[in-house]
Amino acid sequence: MEEQRVVPTNLKELEKLIVGFRQGELTIIAGRPSMGKTDVMNYFALTAGFEGYLPMIFSLEMSRGMLLDRMIAACGKISRLKMRDPNRYFSEKQREQWIPVLTEVSLANVQIDDRAGLTVSQMRAQVRRLIKSNPERKPIVFIDYLQIIYSSVANTSNQTAIIGQISWELKQMAKEFDCPVVCLSQLNRGVESRQNKRPFMSDLRDSGNIEQDADVIILLYRDSYYGQTGDEGEDTPHEVEAATDSSKEKLELHVAKNRNGPTGIVTVNYSKMTGQMKE
Numbered sequence: 001m002e003e004q005r006v007v008p009t010n011l012k013e014l015e016k017l018i019v020g021f022r023q024g025e026l027t028i029i030a031g032r033p034s035m036g037k038t039d040v041m042n043y044f045a046l047t048a049g050f051e052g053y054l055p056m057i058f059s060l061e062m063s064r065g066m067l068l069d070r071m072i073a074a075c076g077k078i079s080r081l082k083m084r085d086p087n088r089y090f091s092e093k094q095r096e097q098w099i100p101v102l103t104e105v106s107l108a109n110v111q112i113d114d115r116a117g118l119t120v121s122q123m124r125a126q127v128r129r130l131i132k133s134n135p136e137r138k139p140i141v142f143i144d145y146l147q148i149i150y151s152s153v154a155n156t157s158n159q160t161a162i163i164g165q166i167s168w169e170l171k172q173m174a175k176e177f178d179c180p181v182v183c184l185s186q187l188n189r190g191v192e193s194r195q196n197k198r199p200f201m202s203d204l205r206d207s208g209n210i211e212q213d214a215d216v217i218i219l220l221y222r223d224s225y226y227g228q229t230g231d232e233g234e235d236t237p238h239e240v241e242a243a244t245d246s247s248k249e250k251l252e253l254h255v256a257k258n259r260n261g262p263t264g265i266v267t268v269n270y271s272k273m274t275g276q277m278k279e
Contacts (some may be wrong), residue, residue, distance in 0.1 A: 007140050007180055010047045011279055013266045017255045018216055020050075021140060021180035025185035025259075026171045026213060030185040030204055032192075036251055037184045038062065040220065041142050042071050044182065054137035056130055058123050060148045061222025064114040071110070074275040075189045076101035081273065109137070117150045120169035127177055139177060143170070147183035147205060148235035171213045185210065187219070187272030191229070197226055201256045217257040222270070224249045251277065 006020030014023045021027060021044070031037045045055035059067050076097060082089035089097075111130055113123075123143070131139055143149065151162045167183075174181040187203045199219040204210050211217065251270035255263045270277050 002078070005111070007048050007053055007138075008051055009044060009200060011253075011268060013279060014101065014253060014255070015265050017262055017266065018258055019261065021182060022215070022260070023138075023178050023180060024175050025180055025215035026167070026174050027180065027216040027218065028167075028185050028204070028210060028214040029182060029218045029220065030187050030199070032187050032199075032225070035220045035222060035225055036065075036270055036272070036275075036277075038144055039070065039074065039270070039277060040065070040251075040253075041144060041182065041184055042074060043277045045110050045140075045142050046071060046075065046105070046108045047089045048140045049110050052128065052137060054109065054111065054139045055129060055132050055142060056139055057142045057144065058118060058126075058146050059112055059114045060116055061144060062114065062120060064112045067114070068105070070275050071105050071108075072101055074277075075104050077271075077274050077276055079273040080275065083184060085217055109134075116148075119150045119152045120166060120173060121152060124173050127173070127179075131177065139179045141173070141177075141179060141181045143181070143183040145186065146170075146210070147186050161206075164213075167210045167213040171215075197221070198252070199254065199256075211257065214257060215259040216255065219254040219256050221252040221254060222249060 006022050008020045009015055009018075027249070029037060029040055041057070043081050045057055048055045057067065069083055070080065072078070073083055078094055113126055127139060127141060131145055146163065146166065149166050151166060158243070170181050170183055186205045187199050188205050189205045191199050201211050201217055201219070203219075248269040248271050251268050253266045253268065255266070257263065268277050268279055
């Protein structure tokens with residue numbers, strides 16, 4: 001029987017395009033701030049963990065606790081606003097489901113490294129250690145996010161060159177460990193000034209060699225993103241009370257580059273309140 005070479009996404013329409021995350025390949029998932037990049041990463045990491053893989057997340061910006069809270073909210077379909085004060089906002093049903101949800105998240109065995117300022121070389125060393133201590137699981141690496149990876153390139157102020165070197169190193173890491181590497185990336189502000197705000201590969205910030213090195217590039221877009229003001233951090237207490245845990249909106253995943261297959265757009269249901277994503 002041939003060895004499985006892809007990590008499933010659990011999104012049938014997306015798998016028609018990319019099949020899954022292939023071993024040895026670099027995937028870039030890009031979007032504007034608060035578009036949903038971290039929630040998409042968490043979804044793919046949890047999916048991989050439930051399928052028996054070893055998801056490793058290098059969270060260079062968000063703390064381990066914050067990332068786990070997001071995973072718990074998504075698995076339990078619980079509003080993140082309500083999770084700020086569970087004693088006040090949780091329903092009786094949510095209180096009863098708390099321990100089962102924690103158990104479910106733990107079963108994914110997601111490894112989180114939230115150290116800031118890591119270089120790709122430091123990540124590689126950690127991946128090597130985790131692989132050695134978990135020989136029964138094949139790894140998949142997630143990084144949040146590209147532009148804040150610390151550069152080992154000396155004596156240069158050229159940000160494009162630095163990002164290009166980092167993207168090349170990420171591709172080499174995928175090849176070295178024969179595992180998928182999925183890295184989040186920011187997009188340029190230029191997309192905001194266009195009438196059509198759906199992103200293109202050219203909107204990748206400090207793109208450098210990103211377009212060349214990446215095997216797959218997925219760009220995120222939500223219509224509602226441009227119809228809202230403020231962020232969830234600005235909600236008032238009465239808005240927390242009114243938060244609907246199951247509220248959904250459309251999130252588009254634009255497969256803008258696919259070295260080994262077709263490109264296209266996949267639309268999923270996404271809840272900004274819970275971070276949950278599904279077809």
